[in-house]
Amino acid sequence: MADTYDLVILGSGPGGYVAAIRASQLGLKVAIVERERLGGICLNWGCIPTKALLRTSEIYHYMQNAESYGLKADNVGFDLAKVVDRSRKVAGQLNAGVKGLMKKNKVTVVEGVGTVTATGKLSVKQGDKTVELEAKNIIVATGARARDLPFAKADGKTIWTYRHAMVPTEMPTKLLVIGSGAIGVEFASFYNDMGADVTIVEMLPRILPVEDEEVSAFMDKALTKQGIKLLTGTGLEGLAPSGTGVTAKIKHKDGKVVEETFSHAIVAIGIVPNTENIGLEALGVETDRGHIKTDGYGRTNVEGIWAIGDVTGAPWLAHKASHEGIIAVEKIAGGSPHQMDKANIPGCTYSRPQVASVGMTEAKAKEAGYELKVGKFPFIGNGKAIALGEAEGFVKTVFDAKTGELLGAHMVGAEVTELIQGYVVARQLETTEAELMETVFAHPTLSEMMHESVLGAYGRSIHY
Incomplete structure (x- = not known):
């Protein structure tokens, strides 16, 4: 029974x-x-x-x-x-x-x-x-x-999925990360900081392709500065275990296919x-x-x-x-x-630096026909960020110029995965720029940049 x-x-x-x-x-x-x-x-x-x-x-x-x-x-x-x-x-x-x-x-x-x-x-x-x-x-x-590559199933030895990448028995020396979404970028960030030589291959024109274009561009520069090699607009035509690790056939933007050997590869192309x-x-x-x-x-x-x-x-x-x-x-x-x-679900990437967003990107808002007011405030203008030694990044807000509706918010920098919730609450409550401008933000905090970004969209930024 x-x-x-x-x-x-x-x-x-x-x-x-x-x-x-x-x-x-x-x-x-x-x-x-x-x-x-x-x-x-x-x-x-x-x-x-x-x-x-x-x-x-x-x-x-x-x-x-x-x-x-x-x-x-x-x-x-x-x-x-x-x-x-x-x-x-x-x-x-x-x-x-x-x-x-x-x-x-x-x-x-x-x-x-x-x-x-x-x-x-x-x-x-x-x-x-x-x-x-x-x-x-x-x-x-x-x-x-x-999701596995159709031509190279993960074996857990040199070709990894996220599950293998979380329990490595050896440290990669030269790592290929296939895919630059949140999972790929997080693992690239982790292994790069731990000393691996990391390369990211991404078929689309930019890394973190679902994020605002300015955020993607900033992350491109930041990760490159950290020593990560980024190959965007680049395809992978083959991946096979070799005597020393894995050999990848990488098709570059110019159409040229180059073979390169890595100690390990992480497949992060979706689910x-x-x-x-x-x-x-x-x-x-x-x-x-x-x-x-x-x-x-x-x-x-x-x-x-x-x-x-x-x-x-x-x-x-x-x-x-x-x-x-x-x-x-x-x-x-x-x-x-x-x-x-x-539209009110936040997305977070826990790399170094972090990325967080909610709502429409500037490009998507324009495509939807909105007339926009866009504010942007850099970490270098924030006292707490400077004191933390984390002065790289920015906060960007996108408003409907006619109604003051917060259409989207996009952040890159230290602890933005914690900050984004403020804008999520604002969108859930259908808050406009007026309420956000009148809100008092504690000093010194990173959250002050959220206020400054809103002010900046309307030409009222104080510290920038």
Whole structure:
């Protein structure tokens, strides 16, 4: 006989486990099915452990540049095994935290490989045993995996995906990073700061192609100054293990194909949604290039089947998945949540320097037909940034000249991944330039640059 619930969630990543907690808060009887580890890719193999690695490389960078702060640090080095161990312990701590949250909120955790067998029915294989679950509603939150190159599957030895790059057993000497999105740039930043010779190959004309063009241009100069070799508008026509690592066939802008050998390569060319073999095809759930099609509440075209997170398409971000989970559950419970507004989802890249943004780029706003007011303020004009020794970067704001609506905000520099939330809140509250100008920002803080950028859009900047 099947175990019966109000809601069963397939996948326990930041979408699934957050949805489970909210459902329990709303009085629903909930079960969550997970085939690997609670917390999903983000917590165990993505967002969190990579930030632990990047924190290590950031500190290592400061140690190597201690003299600029009047300090001495001789014979600076690192133990790669301990660096990786720290990252894994951080992930382990949070995994345990999610287990505790499931217990606290009385969420039943079912370990195993889940398959939706019919509307309201889910089968979970646990080795030789199968558990049957029933629920009026099922949320699919199975996430995504790294996309392989069609001509070079990652082997974990010299050709890596992000999972391999997080647990290296040896330090790359000469590293090729394929793709310059957030994942590629973060790993390039980490390994460069740890001493590797890094090259990034990007097919599109600029790195971080989804970001504002000025941000991309700034990052190009900043990473090049750090010693990273950037090859934009460049294709990869071959990648194969060699006796000394991997040999890449790189097609440059002029059409010339050059062979170059690297010790390792990281493939960061996107993701593939985990929608195969979980029963969706038989039920007729509509997909688009593998991603499940949903409305603003997470509903699919099949009654009682919902989907959230990476399986539903871009942006592939943990915080988007979590919010989708809450919206879906509140709708299931009979509430009236607002539909997901993807325009208010911030994007962050935790490289050195950091990048953060929300809303439209200047180019996209112009394409949409807006008349613009654009403000920009440099880190060099901010006292806190100078005191920190982090005077490179800028904050850019894009406004509708007619209404004062904040259309977008774009930042590059130290700690901008923390600062961006101010503009996210402003957009959520539909704040105009008038309220932002009248807001008092603490001094001395990096956040003052946010104020100055707004003022600058209207010719009122004080310190620039």
